[in-house]
Amino acid sequence: MMPNSSKGEASESAARGLFSRWFGATNRRDQCPSPNRLTLTVLAFYWSAIAVVVFQLSASLFVTEPAFALPLNAIVVALVVFTIWRWPGALILLGLQAYLLFFESAQRVDASAGNLAWIVGLALLLIVLVCRVRMLMERFEIRGIQGLYQAYQHSTESEIVARNKDLQLPNTLTNRTIQENGASDWEGKELAKGAQMILLSICGVGFAVAIALLGWWMVPLGPRAVTIRELRLTPNAVRAIQLAFLFAVPYLVVRVFIGEWLWRRISPAEAQVYLRSQFTSWIGPDTRFRVRTRARVLRKLESKKKRERSAQVDRSAQEN
């Protein structure tokens, strides 16, 4: 309910501004398409799916450690969500990976392949869902918690307005029907896209898990890694390092292949710029020396001219 007094309005707007600053809500809602009820239902479905996946994932991961389940659950989930929400957070993911390489307990290795696949699948599904929700929210300029709340509130109000308008319309085809028919195409596409992405991610999961498991079981865990063991690494860390070296080979091959393929498809303009940048890197130091010398000489000449001019002025003043 909106307060009537101006003081109340001022305090509310001030609070709103503060809230917006904290939670990143925006006031530019009138410049972008506002989400209708069906869109918000899809959004709510995604959020529910995220909650279920997070619950499942945390239950699968921390089932054997009830003492640490809750805090670890919260930290890991926050890290994963933060990683996906803001792309630079990938560094945190890499940090987590490095930490786990050295400190994960050896008993975890005994997990079955099916269990592993299930966990990886859930994690990737979480990534896909979070990304999709983020894109949807960006599309409708919904920023932060307040933005989401406002979107739901706005949708409810517009629903009431639409219902009132429907009562005034004599036709059977009401405003709401028109609105929903117009939007249904979009919503259908959104659901189809979501399903497609989930399917793709499941296929990707299968492939990724297969590669990871293959690599993991290919590298033997035994007394052979004597030299690295001398560094007092845990057996898992030794195996992960060996695995990293093993993965580096296909990574480099794919990288080189894609680089070569992209190079063969570049335009003449790109090729020109590339060659030019190579030339400039060769002659850069010489040119720098030449340009700086020239600038120094010009500076000296200018100062000399200035001195001569001032001397001439002094001389003429003395003569007068």
Added chain:
Amino acid sequence: MLTILSMSVLVWLFMCWCLFRIQTTIRVRRIRFHRHINGRDASKCTLRVNRIISVGTHLSATKGKIPAVVTVRDQLPYMLQLEDGRNEAVVDYATQATSFQGRYRVLAAGTVNLPGIHLDFMDPQGLFLDSRSIPGKTSLRCLPEFESVSDARPSIKRINSLPQHGIHRLQRAGLGSELLELREYQPGDPPKSIAWKISARRNKLMTRQYESEVPVRINLLIDGSAAVRIGGYGNREIDQINYVAASIVRGAVSAGDLVGLLMCDGHRTARVRPSGGERGFYQSLEALSDFAASQVNAPAAFSTSLVNAAAAVCRRRYPELMNSSINKVPFTWLPVLPWNRSRWQVRVRLAGVLGYLYGLTPTTTTELFYDDAQMAGYAQRLLIEDGWPRIPPVVQITSSPDHASVAKSLAKALAESVARAHDNEVFVVLSSLMDQDDAMASLIAAAKVAMARHHRVVFVSSTPPLRKVSPAADMTPDPETDELEILRQAEALRIKRKARQMQRELRRTGACVTYAGDRRAVSIVLAEAELAGSGRTLTRSSR
């Protein structure tokens, strides 16, 4: 277990990246765009200042579909101001074609270069971003706005009174309305022109011969120096000059007079021969438009913001060429600090693109890394070609040094035109006369010569875009709260004083002085043309 989980995520991300790069590279080549203005093909349009145009962009895929997710942005130059509609669209789902439309206002005369469109590709999860552009260049001529003066009189009948002593009229036989002489009838003369009463009195057929209606020639001397081009589109002094010039041409052509143009920018002078009629009118408008679009650059000053602006333009128009894998930065140990290092990398990449765009040799391209003056010059050129107005950081606003050279060019052009003139002509000098304190002498001398030869000279000075000076009550604002207002008022007072001084100096020569911001400026010039045609002094129009 978590190790495998993280590793799987990394493998999955890598796969997504590979797929995204391959898809983007293949699909961007299949996308075509078509731009239309007011429902017609954009390449066949001519624009007019202050008109609203509707620019539609249609995007389609030659094979397959436009992939999702793509943000399409049609960044039109600053000469077009978005009034309504959109200049970008987001393709959320793969589609065969998409289009968007925006309504723009044309702000100034000149050439509008419509670039290609910018595409931002994202993978379905929004994890990777790749910027591409589809090249395309369409140049449209934008004609200046003009006012149709309602009281433009056709020269069918002049006032029957004698001209002043010393003012000569060009008299020759023609088909005018004034009687020139009577002569004997010759076969082939129209029977309508036979003077029957005189023929009866002289007992031989006599024919009336009429005076030719010699159209008045109006010569517009236009200042197009860098000083009058400074400012935002629509607020520049050259926009005022163009408006007044186009209105004068319209009025003169309606009255059947001829108009010629002499356009000086301080370095070169362009001439359009006096011509009349609708064809001459449009030729003059085109000449004015081309002159407004010509490259006259004020001296550029190197600054970080100038380089950043140029780099932003390159990132928008040539994102592929700014890519770090294509446009490589040579390795150096210096600068060490990360922010200085990133600034250096931006400059090097910009130099690479500028080298490609302007066909520079690798040596000159490398010089741009270290030579601030050269880099500033090329960055300014790029920004101006992209349609940026001449405001900081594109130009350095100081006391414009080219006033003297422009005044001299105008004076020289005026003297040459006077030497070429046949009969009583009108010379209209459209220039920024306020700041030409020392350079005014040459212009005054040329005006005196013209006046001595019975030509008419009108000075139209551009008006600086300032607000009116507030009344006395508001003249003392609180200095702590409104320093800008005080500065504005001081500037307005200074200009007022200068304008009065300039008017006094120019009126001593007998020339007429007015301002581009004055509503009567066009009428004053047309009245002078009427006087030159009749050869009389007529105080119908106020000076």
